[in-house]
Amino acid sequence: MSSVRSIIKSIIPPLSWESYKGQAGRIGVVGGSENYTGAPYYAGISALRVGCDLVHVFCYPNAATVIKSYSPELIVHPILGPLFTGDSFRLWLQRLHSVVIGPGLGREPTLLNPMADMIQAAKAQDIPIIFDADGLYYLEQHWHLIRGYTKAILTPNIVEFSRLVEWVSGHPTPTLENVHDKAMSLAAALGNVTLVCKGHKDVITNGVEIIMCEEPGSPRRCGGQGDLLSGSLGTFAHWAEQMGNSSQLPDRMTGSMAAALAACCLTRECNRLAFAEHGEKVLCFHGPLIYEAKCLKISGKDKIPKYYVHYAGWNKNWDEWVNETRMLKHNEANLQKQRDLIRQHEAQIKSKKGLKLPTVGGVKRKSEGARKEGEPEHLSNTPLREVEPSPSTASATTSSSAIKRKRPRSDATMESEEEYVSKVEVKIKIPDELKAILVEDLLSITVNHKLVLLPAKVTVKKILEDYVKAKSSAKATTPGKSLLEKGGHENLAEVFGGIHLLRLFVKLGGYLAYTQLNESQMQHLVSCLHEFLRFLVKNAGTYFQKDAYISPAPDPKKKSA
Numbered sequence: 001m002s003s004v005r006s007i008i009k010s011i012i013p014p015l016s017w018e019s020y021k022g023q024a025g026r027i028g029v030v031g032g033s034e035n036y037t038g039a040p041y042y043a044g045i046s047a048l049r050v051g052c053d054l055v056h057v058f059c060y061p062n063a064a065t066v067i068k069s070y071s072p073e074l075i076v077h078p079i080l081g082p083l084f085t086g087d088s089f090r091l092w093l094q095r096l097h098s099v100v101i102g103p104g105l106g107r108e109p110t111l112l113n114p115m116a117d118m119i120q121a122a123k124a125q126d127i128p129i130i131f132d133a134d135g136l137y138y139l140e141q142h143w144h145l146i147r148g149y150t151k152a153i154l155t156p157n158i159v160e161f162s163r164l165v166e167w168v169s170g171h172p173t174p175t176l177e178n179v180h181d182k183a184m185s186l187a188a189a190l191g192n193v194t195l196v197c198k199g200h201k202d203v204i205t206n207g208v209e210i211i212m213c214e215e216p217g218s219p220r221r222c223g224g225q226g227d228l229l230s231g232s233l234g235t236f237a238h239w240a241e242q243m244g245n246s247s248q249l250p251d252r253m254t255g256s257m258a259a260a261l262a263a264c265c266l267t268r269e270c271n272r273l274a275f276a277e278h279g280e281k282v283l284c285f286h287g288p289l290i291y292e293a294k295c296l297k298i299s300g301k302d303k304i305p306k307y308y309v310h311y312a313g314w315n316k317n318w319d320e321w322v323n324e325t326r327m328l329k330h331n332e333a334n335l336q337k338q339r340d341l342i343r344q345h346e347a348q349i350k351s352k353k354g355l356k357l358p359t360v361g362g363v364k365r366k367s368e369g370a371r372k373e374g375e376p377e378h379l380s381n382t383p384l385r386e387v388e389p390s391p392s393t394a395s396a397t398t399s400s401s402a403i404k405r406k407r408p409r410s411d412a413t414m415e416s417e418e419e420y421v422s423k424v425e426v427k428i429k430i431p432d433e434l435k436a437i438l439v440e441d442l443l444s445i446t447v448n449h450k451l452v453l454l455p456a457k458v459t460v461k462k463i464l465e466d467y468v469k470a471k472s473s474a475k476a477t478t479p480g481k482s483l484l485e486k487g488g489h490e491n492l493a494e495v496f497g498g499i500h501l502l503r504l505f506v507k508l509g510g511y512l513a514y515t516q517l518n519e520s521q522m523q524h525l526v527s528c529l530h531e532f533l534r535f536l537v538k539n540a541g542t543y544f545q546k547d548a549y550i551s552p553a554p555d556p557k558k559k560s561a
C-alpha cells in the first residue's frame, strides 16, 4: 500500500499561493440526457471534490436545468442534441485540461452523431479523454477513432469490457475469465490506450504494464460508483499530465496508469468508508427470535466468516459477533419469518401461562389471550427493537432521561455533544441466562401488554440481603450492603423486584461512565457487579418468577369512548 500511496502522491501537484483559478484543472464532462441527469452530476462533482477548479458539463437541453439544480458549482452547457455545432463545443474545449465522455449520455443513434467530432477535437488538443458508460458504447463501433491515442483512458465494467473485446477482436468472448490477459491484449490492440477494467479487483493496463487495485471497497453495488471513478479520473489524469516527468513514477508506469490507480483507490476507499459507517441492514437470530440488526464488521479469520452486529434500537451492550447461521438477508421473506416466529413464541407463552391467571387484590384480570382477533399485533409491524428491556421501558424512565438531558449545550457546565458521544461506556457483561430473562420481560411488556406486579414478591431489598448473607463469610462490605446502607433507597428497594434490578444492569455501564472512579476502583466495582450477576443467575428461579406479571385493568375511559 505504501508504494501505491507514493505513486498517487507523486501525481498530485502541490498547492501554491501563486496559482490562479483553473490551474488545478478545468475538466469537461460530456453527458446528461433526459433520463440520466445523476451520472454527469456524480462525475462532475467528483472531479471537483478531488481538487480541480472548474467543471463544465455538456449535456442535452432537457437535462441542463436539472443538473444545474443539483449544484451551483457545475457550469452547464446545454449544447448537445440536434442543434449541436462542433464550433460551440470547440470554443469551450480550448480551455479544458481533460474531458470525460459518457456518463448519462444515452444511446440514441442520432444523438451520438456529434461524438466523432468531439473526440477528434479533444485529440487535436492533446488532452486526456476518459471514456465511460455510453461513451464506451459509442466506442464499440468507433474504436478506430482512439486507436493509438495514448491519452485515452477507457473505464469499462465487466459487461462493457466483454462487448469491447468482442468488437475489437471480431469474435464473441463466451467467458469473462482471464480478464488480465484479455485486458492487456485489448489495450495493445487499441494502440496502448489505458484500460481500467472495473470489478472485484480493478485491472489497469496499457498493454505493456499491468497493475491491480485491490483496495477493499464495499459489497454494495449501487449505480453511480463508476461515475465517481470516471469524474475523479478526469482530475487525476490532468494532474498526471501536468506533473509530467517530474512525477518520478516507477519504470514503465505511465501518468495515465497512475491517474487510474489513484481514481480506483479513491473510489474504493470512499465505498469502504461509506459501508463501514452505514453497515448492512440484516436480520439476526438472538435466542428464539429474529431481530433487525446492522452488520458493522466482518471477520474472516480461519476462513469462517463472523459478523459483528448491532441490534437496531438496542443498547450497544448487546452488540456481538455471530456466525453466518444466525444471519438472514433483510428481505420480505425473512421479515415474514420474523413475524411468524413472534406469533409462535407468543402462542407458546400463552399456552404456558393461560391457565394460571395472575390476580391483583383478589380480582382476576382479563388475560392477554383474550385479545380480540384483528387487534394490532404489535410485533408484526412494530419491530421489537423500538423498546428496550431497560430502565427506559418501565420504572426507571426518569433516570434514563436524566442521562439524555445531558446532551443540550446551553449550560456551559454541561458536557458537550462530542464528550457525550465519545464517553467510554463501562462494559458489564450480562450472562446469557439473564439476557433470556430480559427478552422474556420485553415480550411480556410489549407483546402481551403485561405489567410487573408491585410490590414485588421478592423485592430488591430481599435479594440484596440474601446476597449479603451469602457473602457474610467473606469481607464485611459488599455492593449490596453498601447500597442499602448508603443509598437511601430502602423504600424503592422494598417495592421493586429482581426484574427491575436486572433492567438497571442494561444501562448501568453507561451510567458508570459518569462516575469519578479511577481505573482500579472501576475494575474492582465491575468485578463485584459480575459476581453479583452470577449470584442472580444461581438464584434466577427465585428472583425472576414468571407469575410476577399481571394484565392491567382495562381503562374505563377508553371503554366508554
Ligand SMILES: NC(=O)C1=CN([C@@H]2O[C@H](COP(=O)(O)OP(=O)(O)OC[C@H]3O[C@@H](n4cnc5c(N)ncnc54)[C@H](OP(=O)(O)O)[C@@H]3O)[C@@H](O)[C@H]2O)[C@@H](O)CC1
Residues within 6 Å of the ligand: 035, 036, 037, 038, 039, 040, 102, 103, 104, 105, 106, 133, 134, 157, 158, 159, 160, 223, 224, 226, 227
Ligand atoms: N443516477 C444516474 O443517473 C445513473 C446513470 N447511469 C447511466 O445509465 C446509463 C446506462 O448505464 P448502465 O450502467 O445501466 O448500462 P450497462 O453498463 O449496459 O448495464 C446494463 C446492464 O448490464 C448488466 N451489468 C452491468 N454491470 C454489470 C456487472 N459488473 N456484472 C454483471 N452484469 C452487469 C446489468 O444487467 P442485468 O445482469 O442486471 O440484467 C445492467 O443492468 C449510462 O448513461 C450511465 O452513465 C449510471 O451511471 C448509473 C447512475
Ligand SMILES: Nc1ncnc2c1ncn2[C@@H]1O[C@H](COP(=O)(O)OP(=O)(O)OP(=O)(O)O)[C@@H](O)[C@H]1O
Residues within 6 Å of the ligand: 133, 156, 157, 158, 198, 199, 200, 201, 202, 216, 217, 218, 219, 221, 222, 223, 224, 225, 226, 227, 228, 229, 264, 267, 268
Ligand atoms: N465486486 C466489487 N468489489 C469491490 N469493488 C467493486 C466491485 N465491483 C466494482 N467495484 C468498484 O466500484 C466502482 C464502480 O465500478 P462498477 O463496476 O460499479 O462501475 P459501473 O457499472 O460503470 O458503474 P455505474 O453504475 O456508475 O455505471 C469501481 O471503483 C470498482 O472498483
